[in-house]
Amino acid sequence: MTTSESPPGSGSGADSDRETSGSLRHRLVGLLRELLRRPDEADERYGRIHALRGRVTVQRHSLGARISHWFQALCMLVLMWTGFAIWTGSYWPLNIAPWDGYYIAFGLHIWAGILLMALLFVLFPMYHIYVDGHRQLAELADIREAVHIGQAFAGLKSYIPGYHDARQTYDEEEGDWVAYHPMQKTFFWWISIFFGVLVLTGFGMYAEMRTDPIWWVDLLGFLDGYVGFILLKQIHLLTFFIVVAMVIGHVYFAILPSNRETLKSMVFGDMEAYVLGDEEGDDDGER
Numbered sequence: 001m002t003t004s005e006s007p008p009g010s011g012s013g014a015d016s017d018r019e020t021s022g023s024l025r026h027r028l029v030g031l032l033r034e035l036l037r038r039p040d041e042a043d044e045r046y047g048r049i050h051a052l053r054g055r056v057t058v059q060r061h062s063l064g065a066r067i068s069h070w071f072q073a074l075c076m077l078v079l080m081w082t083g084f085a086i087w088t089g090s091y092w093p094l095n096i097a098p099w100d101g102y103y104i105a106f107g108l109h110i111w112a113g114i115l116l117m118a119l120l121f122v123l124f125p126m127y128h129i130y131v132d133g134h135r136q137l138a139e140l141a142d143i144r145e146a147v148h149i150g151q152a153f154a155g156l157k158s159y160i161p162g163y164h165d166a167r168q169t170y171d172e173e174e175g176d177w178v179a180y181h182p183m184q185k186t187f188f189w190w191i192s193i194f195f196g197v198l199v200l201t202g203f204g205m206y207a208e209m210r211t212d213p214i215w216w217v218d219l220l221g222f223l224d225g226y227v228g229f230i231l232l233k234q235i236h237l238l239t240f241f242i243v244v245a246m247v248i249g250h251v252y253f254a255i256l257p258s259n260r261e262t263l264k265s266m267v268f269g270d271m272e273a274y275v276l277g278d279e280e281g282d283d284d285g286e287r
Contacts (some may be wrong), residue, residue, distance in 0.1 A: 060265035
């Protein structure tokens with residue numbers, strides 16, 4: 001008498017594991033292929049850009065976004081300046097009697113860090129999402145474009161056809177710009193991560209120096225109980241140099257000739273741009 005059931009140890013479990021492993025491998029390969037696809041092949045909007053003619057004035061950055069951006073830049077400069085003064089002991093022109101330059105530099109350093117922390121982690125993301133209506137998280141398309149444009153910038157590939165026009169094209173249907181420079185959209189996330197390291201290591205050292213730290217200093221300085229002061233200082237300085245290099249790179253890309261219109265929009269808000277409407281509206285316009 002035969003039966004359709006497999007006896008124990010017949011290998012059905014192994015077959016199931018192989019199928020699961022094969023499915024996972026297939027998904028990973030598919031994700032990698034999708035990541036490496038040319039952005040103009042994966043996003044049909046690049047092709048639609050070629051049909052656009054003329055430009056209109058479009059608001060790229062709202063007043064709140066511009067104020068936030070420049071205030072963050074000011075806080076960053078104060079942090080760099082005072083941090084360098086504390087590290088080197090060169091406090092001029094902060095040596096203002098009757099206070100010692102160290103205490104002025106230290107106070108400015110702490111409060112600039114607190115203000116930047118509030119802006120970077122709370123106020124700006126909420127304004128960016130709920131007021132301006134932009135997407136804050138990086139998506140697969142953003143990563144794919146960043147990989148391709150990074151290779152093109154290094155001379156390993158040619159730029160995507162229509163890429164430069166895409167960066168100056170607003171998609172009304174999506175409510176966002178068709179393309180971004182890799183540094184333009186991912187800079188916020190990288191600077192936030194590294195600034196988070198600066199905050200934790202900085203308050204860790206602050207909690208170590210204070211004999212009776214208040215509760216929020218003790219909370220943010222929890223690393224003091226796990227990492228020694230010297231190591232905290234070394235990590236803080238290393239991260240500081242990384243952030244300085246990123247800021248210099250950000251400024252460099254901003255003043256490139258191809259980005260001058262975008263730079264002006266961070267000052268005045270508007271820029272001349274193409275507008276990509278829905279396909280039906282485009283068809284009506286062509287008629």
